[in-house]
Amino acid sequence: MKAAICTSYGKPEVLQLKNVEKPTPKDDQILLKIYSSSVTSGDARIRRADPYIIRLIFGFKRPRKSILGVVVAGEVESVGNNVSKFKVGDKVFGTTGMSFGAHAQYQCISEEGTLAVIPENMSYQAAAAIPFGGTAALHFLRKGEISKGQKVLVFGASGALGTAAIQLAKERGAEVTAVCSGGNANLVSDLGADKVIDYTKTDFTQNGVKYDVIFDTVGKSSFSKGMKSLKKDGTMLLASASVGLMLRGAFSSMFGSKKVHSGVIKETAEDMRFFKELIEAGKLKAVVDKVYSLEEISLAHAHVDGGHKKGNVIISMNHAL
Numbered sequence: 001m002k003a004a005i006c007t008s009y010g011k012p013e014v015l016q017l018k019n020v021e022k023p024t025p026k027d028d029q030i031l032l033k034i035y036s037s038s039v040t041s042g043d044a045r046i047r048r049a050d051p052y053i054i055r056l057i058f059g060f061k062r063p064r065k066s067i068l069g070v071v072v073a074g075e076v077e078s079v080g081n082n083v084s085k086f087k088v089g090d091k092v093f094g095t096t097g098m099s100f101g102a103h104a105q106y107q108c109i110s111e112e113g114t115l116a117v118i119p120e121n122m123s124y125q126a127a128a129a130i131p132f133g134g135t136a137a138l139h140f141l142r143k144g145e146i147s148k149g150q151k152v153l154v155f156g157a158s159g160a161l162g163t164a165a166i167q168l169a170k171e172r173g174a175e176v177t178a179v180c181s182g183g184n185a186n187l188v189s190d191l192g193a194d195k196v197i198d199y200t201k202t203d204f205t206q207n208g209v210k211y212d213v214i215f216d217t218v219g220k221s222s223f224s225k226g227m228k229s230l231k232k233d234g235t236m237l238l239a240s241a242s243v244g245l246m247l248r249g250a251f252s253s254m255f256g257s258k259k260v261h262s263g264v265i266k267e268t269a270e271d272m273r274f275f276k277e278l279i280e281a282g283k284l285k286a287v288v289d290k291v292y293s294l295e296e297i298s299l300a301h302a303h304v305d306g307g308h309k310k311g312n313v314i315i316s317m318n319h320a321l
Contacts, residue, residue: 002318003104004069004297008062009049012301017294020067022106027080029108030115032092034074036128037102037315039292039300040160041218041240043068047301051242069102069315070095072109073118073127085111091118093127094272095135103297105317116272119279122286129286129312133160134275135267137168137217140237143261144213148173151211153204153229156218157193158184161239163287163311165215166191171283177211179204179221187310191285205229213237223248230258238262287311293318 001022008014025031046068049055058064073093076086086092094115101107109115114135118127146152152169156162157178169176170192178193185196197204205225212234214226219240226236238249241262249260278284289310292300300313 001105002294003067004294005066006047006063006068007066009047009055012047012298012305014047015068015297015301017297020104023108025078025080025083025108027082028112029080029110030076030083030086030092031078032072032074032107032109033077033319034072034102034105034107035124035317035319036073037069037317038071038128038132038160039069039103039297039304039313039315040071040132041304042070042132043103044301044304048305053243063100065100067101067104069104070097070100071128071131072096072102072107072115073124077106079111083111086115091124092116093118093124093131094269095131095267097267103294103315105294105319112269114267114269114272116269116276119276122279125288125291125314125316126286128314129160129288130164130275130279130284131267131272133162133164133312134168134284135271136239136265137161137164137215138271138274139265139267140215140239140261141165141168141172141213144215144235144237146172146174146213150174150213151177151209152213152215153177153179153211154193155179155199155204155214155216155221155226157188157196158310159217160287160309160312161217163188163191164284165217166193167278167284169215171278174213177204177209181308184310187287191287210234215239219245227252227258227260232257234258236260288314290314291316 152174158180178188182198215237
């Protein structure tokens, strides 16, 4: 099979398309024929080894898991002897977690993994635009205990996490303010944002509004200013915090009335089934910026590195329907 191999840490060009052995599922695994994946901000950061601590976790000279990518959308080609939750021919979407391997034509995944059946009439490309931003946004919004009528501000609202966060917060009945560039105002409004702030023209921390929840999806807002823009018992959600900011947030939570949540997300198959229900109910839409072939994986990473993608960057395998 064809796969994008990360030969070392560095620029997008370190990714090379190679032929590798097609995997064989274990007794508790499915073999998924991948039709679409995505290149996420997480994939790009691992490729760059940014921050440097990534080398200590994933491998010093190069990633130990040489095939990056965690998002999958495809068809079950075969199943292990003990698999009962999926059958050959099922169309599924989800993530591979710390196993990575999604930037290839095939991958073996545990039947207990973060997978669900793709909603009817949804394309593989659209399905691949849901898991990464969806699972991260859902994790943090649950931490924020968002309820009907609360004022929620989403910073970085036009990215993969931001577009999912808007929709999931609206599904919970929140009043959502989206912070993004003016060029993306129509996009976030169409997704349900009640108000839009163009960060290139207006600093939301200077508008005098107090929010119940501020969700920084990209790690680029001012922590101290943001905390002042929270209500007395408000919550700050940091999806892309440095270790230092995590410690600062933990300290603030410990000694103040405002809470800060950051850290590693948890994702489950139940989450994917929840997304399936929302999609079928018309409450969650896929947001696709650009689609690249597997052969164009370096271009896809370069686009993500640019930091201005709208929603998700999708990889379409060359055996896609």
